[in-house]
Amino acid sequence: MPNIRAxxxxxxxxxxxxxxxxxxxxxxxxxxxxxxxxxxxGVEIEFRNGGRSYIRIEDNGSxxxxxxxxxxxxxxxxxxxxxxxxxxxIGTYGFRGExxxxxxxxxxxxxxxxxxxxxxxxxxxxxxxxxxxxxxxGIPSGTRIEVHHLFNSVPARRKFLKADNTEAAxxxxxxxxxxxxxxxxxxxxxxxxxxxxxxPACPSLKDRVQEVFGIKLAxxxxxxxxxxxxxxxxxxxxxxxxxxxxxxxMITLVNNRPVSSLTLxxxxxxxxxxxLPRGRYPVVFLFLELDPGAVDVNVxxxxxxxxxxxxxxxxxxxxxxxxxxxxxxxxxxxxxxxxGQSPAGAPCVxxxxxxxxxxxxxxxxxxxxxxxxxxxxxxxxxxxxxxESKETRKNSAPSDxxxxxxxxxxxxxxxxxxxxxSGIVVLDRRxxxxxxxxxxxxxxxxxxxxxxxxxxxxxxxxxDSLGSAHLLDHLDFLNENGFKxxxxxxxxFRIESVPAxxxxxxxxxxxxxxxxxxKEGKLNQEKPIEAFDQVARLACSRAVRLDDSVSDKEMxxxxxxxxxxxxxxxxxxxxxxxxxxxxxxxxxxxxx
Ligand code: ADP
Ligand code: MG
Numbered sequence: 001m002p003n004i005r006a007x008x009x010x011x012x013x014x015x016x017x018x019x020x021x022x023x024x025x026x027x028x029x030x031x032x033x034x035x036x037x038x039x040x041x042g043v044e045i046e047f048r049n050g051g052r053s054y055i056r057i058e059d060n061g062s063x064x065x066x067x068x069x070x071x072x073x074x075x076x077x078x079x080x081x082x083x084x085x086x087x088x089x090i091g092t093y094g095f096r097g098e099x100x101x102x103x104x105x106x107x108x109x110x111x112x113x114x115x116x117x118x119x120x121x122x123x124x125x126x127x128x129x130x131x132x133x134x135x136x137x138g139i140p141s142g143t144r145i146e147v148h149h150l151f152n153s154v155p156a157r158r159k160f161l162k163a164d165n166t167e168a169a170x171x172x173x174x175x176x177x178x179x180x181x182x183x184x185x186x187x188x189x190x191x192x193x194x195x196x197x198x199x200p201a202c203p204s205l206k207d208r209v210q211e212v213f214g215i216k217l218a219x220x221x222x223x224x225x226x227x228x229x230x231x232x233x234x235x236x237x238x239x240x241x242x243x244x245x246x247x248x249x250m251i252t253l254v255n256n257r258p259v260s261s262l263t264l265x266x267x268x269x270x271x272x273x274x275x276l277p278r279g280r281y282p283v284v285f286l287f288l289e290l291d292p293g294a295v296d297v298n299v300x301x302x303x304x305x306x307x308x309x310x311x312x313x314x315x316x317x318x319x320x321x322x323x324x325x326x327x328x329x330x331x332x333x334x335x336x337x338x339x340g341q342s343p344a345g346a347p348c349v350x351x352x353x354x355x356x357x358x359x360x361x362x363x364x365x366x367x368x369x370x371x372x373x374x375x376x377x378x379x380x381x382x383x384x385x386x387x388e389s390k391e392t393r394k395n396s397a398p399s400d401x402x403x404x405x406x407x408x409x410x411x412x413x414x415x416x417x418x419x420x421x422s423g424i425v426v427l428d429r430r431x432x433x434x435x436x437x438x439x440x441x442x443x444x445x446x447x448x449x450x451x452x453x454x455x456x457x458x459x460x461x462x463x464d465s466l467g468s469a470h471l472l473d474h475l476d477f478l479n480e481n482g483f484k485x486x487x488x489x490x491x492x493f494r495i496e497s498v499p500a501x502x503x504x505x506x507x508x509x510x511x512x513x514x515x516x517x518x519k520e521g522k523l524n525q526e527k528p529i530e531a532f533d534q535v536a537r538l539a540c541s542r543a544v545r546l547d548d549s550v551s552d553k554e555m556x557x558x559x560x561x562x563x564x565x566x567x568x569x570x571x572x573x574x575x576x577x578x579x580x581x582x583x584x585x586x587x588x589x590x591x592x
Contacts, residue, residue: 009075010129013105014154021102023161024051024150025170030103031145032178033093035059036185038143041201045175046190050167052150060142063115066122070134073111073124075101091292093257105129108148116141128153166521172196172466176212177251177258180285183208196465209236209285213249214464214491217283222329224286226321230294231313233321235286240326243272243280245513245538246520253287254295259306264288267315271322279541288314407555416555420580427578429550431571432562434540438572439565441501441536450482451500458494459508463515465491470518471511477525478514481535485511501539513538540572 021027028045035043038061048054064072078097103109104126114121123137151161161167168191176197179187183202190196202208210218221236252264264286272282296307308314405418405425418425444450463471468491478485482499498507514535517523523531550558562568562577570576586592 009101010105013075013101013129021099021106021150023170024055024167025174027051027055027103027107027147027150028057028171029174029178030094030099031055031057031147032175034099035061035143036178036182037092037094038062040142040185042186042188044188044190045171046193047168047171048192050161050164051171052161052164052167053148055147055150056144058142058144060140063141063143064113064122065115065118066134069111069113069122069124073100073104073109073126073131091255095298101129103147106154107150107152110146110148111143112137112139112145113143114139114141163521169466169519169521173248174258176464179212180205180208180251181253181256181258181287187212205285206236212464214462216462217249217464221283221285222325224321224325226317226324228317228320230291231317232289233286233317234289235284237286237322237325238283239329240272240275242283243276244283244516245280246516247281248516248519249283249285250281251285253285254297254306255289255292256287257297257306258304259297260304261306261308263308263311263315264318267318268322271319271326275326286318288318290314405559407552407559410550418559423580423582423586425578425580427559428571428575429555429558430543431573431575431577432558432568434543434571434573435565435568435577436558436561437501437543438536438540439567441499441539442532445481445532445536448480450480452482452484452497453500453504454484454497455495455504455507458496459504460488461493461495461508461511463491463493466519467491467515468493471515474514474518474523474525477523477528477531480528481532483511499539506542510538510542537572 021030024047028047028051032043032045035057038059040059040061042060044056044058046054046056074097076097078095100111105128108128109124109126111124112121121137121139123133123135123139125132172189172191175187175189179185179199183205186200188195188198197212199208199211202211206218206221206223209221218236220239220242222239224233224235224237226233247265250265250268252259252261252268254261254264268282268284268286276282294309296309299305299307405420408417408419411417411426414429416427416429418427441450468487471485471493472487475485482497483495484497486494486496488494493511495507495511498504498510502510514523517534517538522534525531568577
């Protein structure tokens with residue numbers, strides 16, 4: 001075995017960089033935190049190509065003198081803690097003293113800094129961790145760091161990066177969250193020279209949220225404030241019923257540090273359980289303050305994940321506080337389980353297509369051609385074949401199916417029971433409905449004939465800058481899918497047409513959810529079929545649960561449409577549409 005020896009610093013830094021600096025957003029996070037720790041009241045962030053080719057962060061904070069600047073790029077050099085005990089009461093974002101040397105070891109790194117009390121600033125230039133020069137420079141007081149060619153020297157890491165716009169989306173989201181955490185600091189964010197947002201110091205959290213996330217989002221939030229012993233909760237939370245399709249706006253901060261914590265997320269989802277439809281997430285900007293000794297921020301190299309010493313107490317405190325607020329909220333709407341249920345009220349040219357049974361698959365089949373009473377049997381597939389492969393199913397025309405189902409009635413919530421000649425069938429009406437809707441959309445999409453309806457009064461919609469950029473990028477795709485959306489002014493759009501299957505009332509929310517998918521990188525126009533699939537699933541997930549007043553005739557029509565589907569067995573969201581209990585099984589259970 002070769003002799004044991006200490007690693008050279010440069011290697012140690014590159015190894016540490018692997019943990020701390022996984023991707024460009026981590027650089028932004030570390031540098032931004034340093035600026036905030038340095039007491040900056042103004043920070044400007046610029047990046048290019050998702051941060052790979054260039055990141056600049058400039059602040060008006062304390063700055064450093066020459067000795068400090070040189071120390072700052074040393075491993076484990078920090079001005080923020082002195083002894084291990086200090087870890088128990090950390091009041092700054094940083095404390096590990098690893099960020100600067102790590103970043104400098106995997107990029108071309110330039111640091112310029114000046115303390116207000118000194119006339120001349122210091123410039124350091126490093127490449128791949130190697131110090132190239134230290135010299136005087138002129139610079140306003142504060143610190144300016146530029147990171148070029150991130151990971152150039154670490155091709156393995158480069159390979160793992162996602163598309164530029166995915167990396168960019170992370171940087172933007174992170175900046176917004178830190179902006180919300182620090183309303184008193186002015187923030188400017190630029191991408192490829194374009195201003196993404198610019199928010200002056202704001203007097204309140206609400207103003208900052210409004211600046212960064214838009215007036216509309218802020219308008220649906222109510223303030224929350226609660227103290228229990230040494231726990232304090234404050235922030236803004238969404239009104240009942242106003243959910244989002246993604247967790248992007250579920251923002252939690254512990255002692256002002258943006259964190260991701262399963263404990264907090266679960267507590268939030270649980271609090272909103274009765275106040276939001278399934279699959280929707282609340283909008284929350286929640287600040288929890290507690291004794292720094294009661295949380296461990298040092299469990300993850302990038303400090304994003306934290307651990308509470310008393311999980312149960314935190315959870316209970318959050319849930320109690322939120323339920324109090326939600327129950328008491330004057331505008332509280334009834335707990336709801338279904339979105340898009342409101343009757344189509346807004347005027348539109350085409351008939352609004354409600355999610356009624358009549359909307360299953362275009363014109364209903366000729367009533368004479370299908371069973372019209374419960375006692376008549378529908379021609380459907382033999383449930384014995386229910387688990388044959390998709391291929392064989394495709395090839396068998398509905399008319400090949402010789403057995404019929406007799407509709408017995410509705411049971412439980414949303415289930416229908418049939419007597420098939422070989423047993424009993426239990427059908428989930430919503431899942432069946434979703435399957436039919438999905439295939440209808442698919443067939444329109446394939447024929448490039450998406451039925452659109454023009455809205456008599458276009459619906460204005462405001463986006464945040466990221467959403468707006470995504471929407472602009474996807475306009476062609478949307479237009480092919482029955483939408484017509486036009487831009488009018490910065491971050492403002494008008495929805496002029498929507499596909500016929502969307503209730504005009506739901507147009508705005510649907511577009512917001514689509515933009516949510518875009519932000520998550522799930523609507524890739526280069527892969528139109530997959531992108532369509534996402535849109536169609538979103539449509540299906542909102543299809544209304546049919547209530548028990550569905551007539552027998554409609555049930556029969558539903559089943560008959562279901563079996564015209566190519567894949568009648570599962571819903572587009574992956575749930576079974578029905579199952580059968582065969583006669584043998586019934587007999588066995590009843591010991592016949
Ligand atoms: P940490 O933040 O964990 O202390 P860093 O490597 O991020 O470690 O920074 C090292 C030190 O450099 C900090 O402790 C601080 O003293 C100094 N420093 C870094 N960035 C700035 C800045 N923008 N303004 C002033 N000082 C800074
Ligand atoms: Mg730091």
